[in-house]
Amino acid sequence: xxxxxxxxxxxxxxxxxxxxxxxxxxxxxxxxxxxxxxxxxxxxxxxxxxxxxxxxxxxxxxxxxxxxxxxxxxxxxxxxxxxxxxxxxxxxxxxxxxxxxxxxxxxxxxxxxxxxxxxxxxxxxxxxxxxxxxxxxxxxxxxxxxxxxxxxxxxxxxxxxxxxxxxxxxxxxxxxxxxxxxxxxxxxxxxxxxxxxxxxxxxxxxxxxxxxxxxxxxxxxxxxxxxxxxxxxxxxxxxxxxxxxxxxxxxxxxxxxxxxxxxxxxxxxxxxxxxxxxxxxxxxxxxxxxxxxxxxxxxxxxxxxxxxxxxxxxxxxxxxxxxxxxxxxxxxxxxxxxxxxxxxxxxxxxxxxxxxxxxxxxxxxxxxxxxxxxx
Numbered sequence: 001x002x003x004x005x006x007x008x009x010x011x012x013x014x015x016x017x018x019x020x021x022x023x024x025x026x027x028x029x030x031x032x033x034x035x036x037x038x039x040x041x042x043x044x045x046x047x048x049x050x051x052x053x054x055x056x057x058x059x060x061x062x063x064x065x066x067x068x069x070x071x072x073x074x075x076x077x078x079x080x081x082x083x084x085x086x087x088x089x090x091x092x093x094x095x096x097x098x099x100x101x102x103x104x105x106x107x108x109x110x111x112x113x114x115x116x117x118x119x120x121x122x123x124x125x126x127x128x129x130x131x132x133x134x135x136x137x138x139x140x141x142x143x144x145x146x147x148x149x150x151x152x153x154x155x156x157x158x159x160x161x162x163x164x165x166x167x168x169x170x171x172x173x174x175x176x177x178x179x180x181x182x183x184x185x186x187x188x189x190x191x192x193x194x195x196x197x198x199x200x201x202x203x204x205x206x207x208x209x210x211x212x213x214x215x216x217x218x219x220x221x222x223x224x225x226x227x228x229x230x231x232x233x234x235x236x237x238x239x240x241x242x243x244x245x246x247x248x249x250x251x252x253x254x255x256x257x258x259x260x261x262x263x264x265x266x267x268x269x270x271x272x273x274x275x276x277x278x279x280x281x282x283x284x285x286x287x288x289x290x291x292x293x294x295x296x297x298x299x300x301x302x303x304x305x306x307x308x309x310x311x312x313x314x315x316x317x318x319x320x321x322x323x324x325x326x327x328x329x330x331x332x333x334x335x336x337x338x339x340x341x342x343x344x345x346x347x348x349x350x351x352x353x354x355x356x357x358x359x360x361x362x363x364x365x366x367x368x369x370x371x372x373x374x375x
Contacts (some may be wrong), residue, residue: 023069023082031083035074039155042070046107047245067103110158124256127247132265133231135273139300139326141233145226148258151248152223154215159251161219163210171201178205219251227258234276234327235262271300276336278325281343282307289313289344297340299324307340315344 024031027041048054049063072078072090081089133144153159162168170176180198183191197203211217229241239262247256264273272279278300284293292310299305305324318341325336350358 023072026065026069027073029073033073035155038070038073042066042074042110043245046070046110050107064103067101067106071101071106122253124247124250124253126256126259128259128261130261130263131229132263135264135267135271135278136300137231138235138262138264138273139233141332142231144229144231146229148225148227148246150223150225150246150258151220151250152225153249153251154212154219154221156214157212157219159219159249160208161212161215161217161251162208163212167208167210168206169209171198171205171207173200174198174205176205178203220249229260231262232329233332234329236275236329237263237273239329273326276326276328278336278338279341280338281341283343283345284313286344286346289315289342305338309342313342313344315342317342 024033027033027038027045029037029041033041045066046063049059049066051060051063054063072082078090085092127148127150129148131144131146133142137144154161157163160168171178174180178198178201179195181193182196183193198205201207208217212219215221225246227243227246231241232239241260241262243258243260245255246258249255280297282295282297284295288309290312292313293308295307297305297307305321307319309319318339321338321340323335324338328334328336
């Protein structure tokens, strides 16, 4: 990344381009977007188009547009003026000279000093959760909404913990260095010198005069975030969907990721899968096992499969139906196979008359030679 002069020149050179843009479209939002929607959109898009990460042509211009859109729409007064009168209204409100914040400073401020910009920032922990989903949703693909409790930087102080910027002072104990030199005499004529973290400022080099009233100086706040999980057709067991940079926020690190690991629900007596194969158990009577049958099976997406057997069906027989299994991941137009296992159910009891008929059917040569009461 170039010098500050180059960055400011970039900002000024792109002002006309920024002015021509619809600020809501820049953040991929509608005019009804909430403050949280605006914040979330800036967080996602600024990281995506930051020039230190995105080297594609036009990324820098897009990054500046995103910063300007957030600068306006995150300020309730500016947003109200923009909604009524557009960019010209904002310029008039600011005395004909609309001020544009440095987009890189805004980025670093938003992420509590983290992000890119050549700084090696520690990444926070990744949050991994397993999500059980019905086979029907995996078969058809689905969008599933869910909520996650997380910690975000305080919207008021942006993670400084101070009531205002004027309440942040240089630590006098360490002169803003974050460390202090401690000298200790261990024996006559011998003195050791060591560097320790300043206990007054905790190594930050700054102290807070007045705490932020919104977070009580904690810098972060509890928040419940809404997400939409996009389940691809035929997603394999353990398939992971990553929400980049959506884990807990902190002024000390770049947010980690939220990882959702997909598992299919274990539904007793229902459909089962093994990779791209689907398995179903169908129960039939003795009569159907001997004489054949026609049945309809409702598939996971509601379409009907006709099951037909014209001969004898042995208990445990598995019928293979080509192309009726799970969609093959990454090639959802193709499907695996369906395996139908037949379970034959015997009656718990039969009448004497039925016994006669069965004996006659299975032993025609012995009919009439055996006493009726023995049947």
